[in-house]
Amino acid sequence: MGGKTLYDKLWQNHLVDERDDGSALIYIDRQLIHEVTSPQAFEGLRLAGREPWRRDANLAVPDHNVPTEVRERRGGVAAIADPVSRLQVQTLDDNCRDFDIVEIEINDTRQGIVHVVGPEQGATLPGMTVVCGDSHTSTHGALGALAHGIGTSEVEHALATQCLVQVKMKNMLVRIDGELQKGVTAKDVALAVIGEIGTAGGTGYAIEFGGEAVRNMSMEGRMTLCNMSIEAGARMGMVAVDDTTLEYVKGRPYAPAGDMWEQAVAAWRDLHSDDDAVFDRELELRGEDIKPQVTWGTSPEMVLPVDGVVPDPAGMENESRRAATERALEYMGLSAGMSITDIRPDRVFIGSCTNSRIEDLRAAAEVVKGRHVADSIKQALVVPGSGEVKQQAEVEGLDKVFIDAGMEWREPGCSMCLAMNADKLGPGEHCASTSNRNFEGRQGFGGRTHLVSPAMAAAAAVAGHFVDVRDW
Amino acid sequence: MKSFTVLQGLAAPMDRANVDTDLIIPKQFLKSIKRSGFGPNLFDELRYLDEGQPGQDCGTRPLNRDFPLNYPRYQGASILLARENFGCGSSREHAPWALEDYGFRCIIAPSYADIFYNNCFKNGVLPIVLDAQLVDTLFEAMYASEGYQLTVDLERQVVVTPDGKEHTFEVDAFRKHCLLNGLDDIGLTLESADAIRAYESKWRQQSPWLFDVIK
Numbered sequence A: 001m002g003g004k005t006l007y008d009k010l011w012q013n014h015l016v017d018e019r020d021d022g023s024a025l026i027y028i029d030r031q032l033i034h035e036v037t038s039p040q041a042f043e044g045l046r047l048a049g050r051e052p053w054r055r056d057a058n059l060a061v062p063d064h065n066v067p068t069e070v071r072e073r074r075g076g077v078a079a080i081a082d083p084v085s086r087l088q089v090q091t092l093d094d095n096c097r098d099f100d101i102v103e104i105e106i107n108d109t110r111q112g113i114v115h116v117v118g119p120e121q122g123a124t125l126p127g128m129t130v131v132c133g134d135s136h137t138s139t140h141g142a143l144g145a146l147a148h149g150i151g152t153s154e155v156e157h158a159l160a161t162q163c164l165v166q167v168k169m170k171n172m173l174v175r176i177d178g179e180l181q182k183g184v185t186a187k188d189v190a191l192a193v194i195g196e197i198g199t200a201g202g203t204g205y206a207i208e209f210g211g212e213a214v215r216n217m218s219m220e221g222r223m224t225l226c227n228m229s230i231e232a233g234a235r236m237g238m239v240a241v242d243d244t245t246l247e248y249v250k251g252r253p254y255a256p257a258g259d260m261w262e263q264a265v266a267a268w269r270d271l272h273s274d275d276d277a278v279f280d281r282e283l284e285l286r287g288e289d290i291k292p293q294v295t296w297g298t299s300p301e302m303v304l305p306v307d308g309v310v311p312d313p314a315g316m317e318n319e320s321r322r323a324a325t326e327r328a329l330e331y332m333g334l335s336a337g338m339s340i341t342d343i344r345p346d347r348v349f350i351g352s353c354t355n356s357r358i359e360d361l362r363a364a365a366e367v368v369k370g371r372h373v374a375d376s377i378k379q380a381l382v383v384p385g386s387g388e389v390k391q392q393a394e395v396e397g398l399d400k401v402f403i404d405a406g407m408e409w410r411e412p413g414c415s416m417c418l419a420m421n422a423d424k425l426g427p428g429e430h431c432a433s434t435s436n437r438n439f440e441g442r443q444g445f446g447g448r449t450h451l452v453s454p455a456m457a458a459a460a461a462v463a464g465h466f467v468d469v470r471d472w
Numbered sequence B: 001m002k003s004f005t006v007l008q009g010l011a012a013p014m015d016r017a018n019v020d021t022d023l024i025i026p027k028q029f030l031k032s033i034k035r036s037g038f039g040p041n042l043f044d045e046l047r048y049l050d051e052g053q054p055g056q057d058c059g060t061r062p063l064n065r066d067f068p069l070n071y072p073r074y075q076g077a078s079i080l081l082a083r084e085n086f087g088c089g090s091s092r093e094h095a096p097w098a099l100e101d102y103g104f105r106c107i108i109a110p111s112y113a114d115i116f117y118n119n120c121f122k123n124g125v126l127p128i129v130l131d132a133q134l135v136d137t138l139f140e141a142m143y144a145s146e147g148y149q150l151t152v153d154l155e156r157q158v159v160v161t162p163d164g165k166e167h168t169f170e171v172d173a174f175r176k177h178c179l180l181n182g183l184d185d186i187g188l189t190l191e192s193a194d195a196i197r198a199y200e201s202k203w204r205q206q207s208p209w210l211f212d213v214i215k
């Protein structure tokens, strides 16, 4: 028998019970909770007269619905203008109080997008199982954790039992060898991988990202990569623990310290796939070959290098692909053969759990520094992923760089990633967005999303159209 | 979850095929933060003459007097007679939540949509499949006599009509066990509570940094 993969090890470590039907009971170390998918779970507990199994395993933070305008934000929950949003945030506060669960509230400086906050606070750690009622929970796999999104009934299940009933996935290795070109980031790698395997390519698999380019990535980059595993169809993505991981985790508020730190590190050192581990599927990409990516359609797999041209459905043999391409072009208002660099965004959004960490903001600031957004851009939003990211950026003066460039500097939250608050696109508007989903209507009814890296979004803001940031 | 053993109750009709989850509970109610309280909005578009909004007091809304569930003779019904492919459409659990909250513990129909069928069991509602002709007969008998009551015995897997006739139905043994004992998925997992505790104490020793940190 071959060695174990990282996923095999994490699974094995959390196995409570195996059942005859092939399912297993898996122990959950950490549940992150936000306001949208938790209310019915808490109510379910109440109706059944159940208590959370382990309160200290949970951490809550509102993010999807919180306003990001400085003025609206100042008044806290009560000042949220949209009544549905206010009710959801208020309900989270009430539920956390009733069930004695720690919540980072709306105007706490640690507040932010749940997937930015978790690792930042050390609330998610290597070797953990992490769940949250949100599909981008895959982000936390960057720490060498087993992390995936769940539905509301499972949120309740995890709260009540500290376990989930799971079926083991197959193993896939995505190896990015070699070095990335200057200006090419983890976001481009993620999009290139999705372009390669498609949005269903990872279905049924747990993906491990490896190879030299991944080893050389910062933790922020690895989080971006794992974040988008779900867009590749995989509920979870992960990266083996190495020195970069340990350096990142050390000193975080909820991370172990002192002797306990040493003990933890000793255990975490084993969190990598064995040399002789066998994967059910392997994919290799050369880092050097990856160019900055831009999505042109309405699915993340409809992506091209920035020097590409919008595809022509006429030449496509596969009928369903041709139909999908035609539909996407029509929705996006693009014509076949058009250069990607001729696409002109109306708005720019730098933020979301994919790209709102300090490194992302630094990359964007470097591009716009001393420049100004083009006149044709109606709005360029920069929304930091958390209060701590915001503070750090302000210490470095990045806020000034953005504001001087004519961009808006906002309070942390999900914002225009899914347009649940006031930040959204108008019908027909194009957006250069650092988020993760370009589905129809995702960023506002009729809105047209182009997924890109922070540097590419910033460059598009200045130029008024997409440009190759490698030439910047 | 409430257990389901024997139910004797008034039957009421939903006499059309392909009733989808949108008809069972319209989508504006999905914004709710609740899973209870959907009863007043069950079949909202059919029951009321105006368009329902979440959070509204349904007591003051204009009722559609032509909709059978609004007839006095069907008030207090707990068994819903329905037609083919009941519960088709989305996977939302709001549909069984609404039926259960209204007071229906059992549905009898010739067929159901898959996900809805599953969701019923998760929420303490028993969906019974009976032959289409038999369902027809039940509809006729119900229409013919006011106060028409049925008895559903899950243990014995029979529906008993007022004349004492018994009609057997099929149900998956595992689901039957869960429903008889009021075990939802969570209840079921909690049957392994000892195993969870044993695992937890071992894991706590191995990885103490994962415990008692967030409080």
Ligand code: SF4
Pocket (backbone or CB within 6 Å): A063, A064, A113, A114, A115, A134, A136, A352, A353, A354, A413, A414, A417, A418, A435, A436
């Ligand atoms: S930033 Fe977007 S993708 Fe991430 S959690 Fe928020 S809404 Fe979901």
